[in-house]
Amino acid sequence: MKTITFYSYKGGVGRSLALSNMAIKLSQLGKKVCLIDFDIEAPGLQYKFSNDYKYEPVAGNKGLVDHIYKFSNEGVLNDSIQCIVGHLVPKNRNYAVIDIISAGDFENDDDYWKKLSVMKWSEMFYSAKPKGTQFFLDLKAKIQKEIKPDYLLIDSRTGITDIAGITLKLLADKVVILAVNNEENKFGTKKVVNALLKADNHEAKIHFVLTRLPYPDSPLEKAEESDLVKKWRDQFNLGLNSAFITFSSIYSDRGLQKDESLKINITKGSERITLDYQKLFSTIFDETLNVENEDSTIKIIKEADELYEKSLTEEDKSKKLKLLTDAIEIYDKKPEYYFERGLIYLNIDDFKSALKDFEKSYEQQPDDDFTKYYLAIVNGKLERYDKALEYLNDPFRFPQFYHIKSTILILNKQYDEALNIINTGLDLYPDEDYLLNVRAELYRIIGEYKKGFEDIYKAIEIAPNTGIYFATLAELNLLNGEASDFYLNLNLALSKGVTEKDIKNAKDVYEKVRTDQKFIDLLERYQLQQSKIFEE
Numbered sequence: 295m296k297t298i299t300f301y302s303y304k305g306g307v308g309r310s311l312a313l314s315n316m317a318i319k320l321s322q323l324g325k326k327v328c329l330i331d332f333d334i335e336a337p338g339l340q341y342k343f344s345n346d347y348k349y350e351p352v353a354g355n356k357g358l359v360d361h362i363y364k365f366s367n368e369g370v371l372n373d374s375i376q377c378i379v380g381h382l383v384p385k386n387r388n389y390a391v392i393d394i395i396s397a398g399d400f401e402n403d404d405d406y407w408k409k410l411s412v413m414k415w416s417e418m419f420y421s422a423k424p425k426g427t428q429f430f431l432d433l434k435a436k437i438q439k440e441i442k443p444d445y446l447l448i449d450s451r452t453g454i455t456d457i458a459g460i461t462l463k464l465l466a467d468k469v470v471i472l473a474v475n476n477e478e479n480k481f482g483t484k485k486v487v488n489a490l491l492k493a494d495n496h497e498a499k500i501h502f503v504l505t506r507l508p509y510p511d512s513p514l515e516k517a518e519e520s521d522l523v524k525k526w527r528d529q530f531n532l533g534l535n536s537a538f539i540t541f542s543s544i545y546s547d548r549g550l551q552k553d554e555s556l557k558i559n560i561t562k563g564s565e566r567i568t569l570d571y572q573k574l575f576s577t578i579f580d581e582t583l584n585v586e587n588e589d590s591t592i593k594i595i596k597e598a599d600e601l602y603e604k605s606l607t608e609e610d611k612s613k614k615l616k617l618l619t620d621a622i623e624i625y626d627k628k629p630e631y632y633f634e635r636g637l638i639y640l641n642i643d644d645f646k647s648a649l650k651d652f653e654k655s656y657e658q659q660p661d662d663d664f665t666k667y668y669l670a671i672v673n674g675k676l677e678r679y680d681k682a683l684e685y686l687n688d689p690f691r692f693p694q695f696y697h698i699k700s701t702i703l704i705l706n707k708q709y710d711e712a713l714n715i716i717n718t719g720l721d722l723y724p725d726e727d728y729l730l731n732v733r734a735e736l737y738r739i740i741g742e743y744k745k746g747f748e749d750i751y752k753a754i755e756i757a758p759n760t761g762i763y764f765a766t767l768a769e770l771n772l773l774n775g776e777a778s779d780f781y782l783n784l785n786l787a788l789s790k791g792v793t794e795k796d797i798k799n800a801k802d803v804y805e806k807v808r809t810d811q812k813f814i815d816l817l818e819r820y821q822l823q824q825s826k827i828f829e830e
Contacts, residue, residue: 295438296582299466299498301450301458303482305336307472308505308544313449314342315571316578320445321389322628323595328379328393328443332461333451334359334410337397340382347382347392355380357398363409365429366418375436385661388627393441415456430460445579454485462490462498470578472503472544475522484529487539500539501577502526509545519543542577544570572603598625602634611638629655633665640668645675663691670698679706693723700732705799709740727756727763734766735800743774761790769803781812788816794826801828 300313310333320327331339337357340349356378364370372378375395382392400406418426437446450461462469471487473479483502490500504526510516523541598621605617618635621628636651649672656665666685673682679702686699696719703712716733723729730753737746750767757763764787771779787797797804804827807813817824 295443295446296467297434297446297448297465298468298470298578299448299450299461300470300472301462301486302452302472302479303454303486304473304479305452307474307479309452309472310339310342310449312470312472312503312505312544312571312574313447314339316575317392317447318343318346318389319571319575320579321384321392322386324390325444326390326393326442328395328437328441328446329382330358330395330446330448331397332358332457333449334397334457335451337400339449340380340394340396343382343392346386347384349380349382349394351380351396351399352376352378355396355399355403357396359398359400359406359409359413361395361433362429363413365425366414367409367412371429371432375433375440379441386629386659388658393443395437419456426456426460427464430464434465454482458486462486466498468578469498469500470503471500472505473526474506475504475526480526480529487529491539502539502541503544503574504541505544506546507543540577542570542574544574568606569603594625595628598622598628598631602628602631605634611642614638627658629659629662629665632658633668636668636672640672640675645672648672649676663695667695667698670702674698674702674705677705679703690719693719693726693729696720696723697726697728697732700729700736704732704736704739709736712736725756727753727760730756731760731763731766734770738766738770738773738800738803743770746770747774759790761787761792762796763787764790765792765797765800769797769800772803772806780807781816785816788820788822794822798827798829804828 298316300309302309313329317327317329329339331337333339343349354377357380358378361372361375361378364372378395380394380396382394384391398406398409415426418424418429434446437443446465448461448465451457469490471483473483487500487502490498504523507519507522508515510519523543527541601617601621601624605614605621608614608617615635615638618631618638622631622635625631632651632655636648636655639645639648639651649669652665652669652672655662656669659665670682670685673679673685682702683699683706686695686702690696690699696715700712700715700719703709703715713733713736716729716736719726719729720733730749734746734749734753737743737749747767747770750763750770753763754760754767764783768780768783768787771777771783804813808824808828814824
């Protein structure tokens with residue numbers, strides 16, 4: 295069992311999220327992992343996994359605080375730790391379950407905070423016969439004996455505290471220290487690193503991670519970043535034990551500011567932070583994963599992952615497609631491989647191939663909302679509307695789901711149901727311009743032009759450079775007998791990139807001007823073909 299502690303002097307640096315990403319990668323590789331939430335004053339490690347794993351607490355939702363309290367205040371040491379071990383069950387059936395010792399029932403149990411406030415830390419560590427060190431060594435020994443994990447990952451408490459000392463000096467084989475670039479972090483991190491390096495019994499290797507750096511867009515910015523890392527290195531008196539410490543960086547990610555989700559193997563497109571987490575994983579774990587007796591399955595998965603990760607930064611669609619196909623041929627049990635390839639097939643209008651890939655992704659990860667979303671889209675493209683709707687059950691987590699469900703209902707001529715879905719979506723997200731546009735399209739279809747105008751003008755006010763909104767406005771103009779406004783707004787729509795495919799769904803409207811020379815000339819000006827609009 296390898297024990298790795300993730301520590302930061304201050305909060306808000308991405309420590310728990312980094313640990314969570316490392317844990318999910320180990321889970322994907324089939325490794326047995328146990329987590330401990332030692333951040334007992336700001337607990338909640340299990341929440342980091344909520345989109346990809348189902349948290350199953352132990353009976354009574356007991357955790358680390360209950361275990362410590364029972365010993366420190368009642369003098370009772372549990373014979374077994376099974377009473378505090380919960381589980382994170384992956385939605386992807388091919389991944390390994392992650393065991394977790396949470397902090398406890400901090401959300402629903404007032405006793406959690408009472409126990410935390412009265413625990414006898416001083417007696418455990420500073421009395422005439424302190425038993426705290428032996429208690430935590432006993433905890434680690436029981437984890438190794440009863441759970442038998444390949445890796446024990448510890449989410450440490452912040453600051454310079456007894457708990458931090460336990461997790462850093464007593465329990466860890468390796469320490470991952472994260473910090474952002476400010477004076478508070480420099481001060482605290484320097485004290486902790488130097489204390490670890492000077493310790494007589496120091497054996498744990500240290501990996502320092504400078505997080506949330508802005509991504510360098512020029513050679514000058516890259517040079518500035520290198521200089522910054524060098525300054526951090528100089529903080530740590532590395533002449534003492536320089537062989538024990540390594541450095542890396544994690545760049546900032548705008549998406550994490552909205553939703554702290556797992557990013558190490560994203561399935562929703564290419565993101566820079568994914569590569570940073572992959573590098574961090576290799577730095578921390580390759581030494582222990584690349585042993586002689588490493589089983590062939592893990593080697594195969596790693597080879598496939600390398601191809602998948604390369605595909606995330608490849609812009610050429612044909613090359614990207616080949617990388618993903620090669621990854622799937624090597625290892626066919628990763629839903630993200632199929633999902634990413636399905637997106638490419640969808641983008642090139644190969645809907646049947648996209649459907650097969652999204653179905654394979656869904657088969658392996660049936661609870662993933664975005665896989666359901668794209669299954670609905672592809673089935674809609676293939677005019678399998680009833681099948682598409684099977685994947686779109688309320689409630690929805692994102693406004694896009696209201697858009698796609700209402701669009702499919704409209705295509706299936708279920709106008710009342712579509713209007714109800716759109717109205718529900720706009721009640722929740724009143725300024726979502728694409729929902730306003732789809733309702734305007736629906737009002738155009740059912741002949742309520744005045745309401746349609748109100749929605750489309752609001753949509754254009756929110757997103758004035760979206761060409762399809764001007765096409766919707768043009769269609770309303772034509773049906774409302776405003777021919778000159780029709781041509782004015784259609785011209786604007788085409789100038790903003792609208793294509794034949796974008797307006798094909800309203801071909802019954804354009805049929806009214808199909809032989810109009812002005813319409814023909816406008817299409818020719820933008821090199822559009824009538825046949826693509828009116829084809830069956």
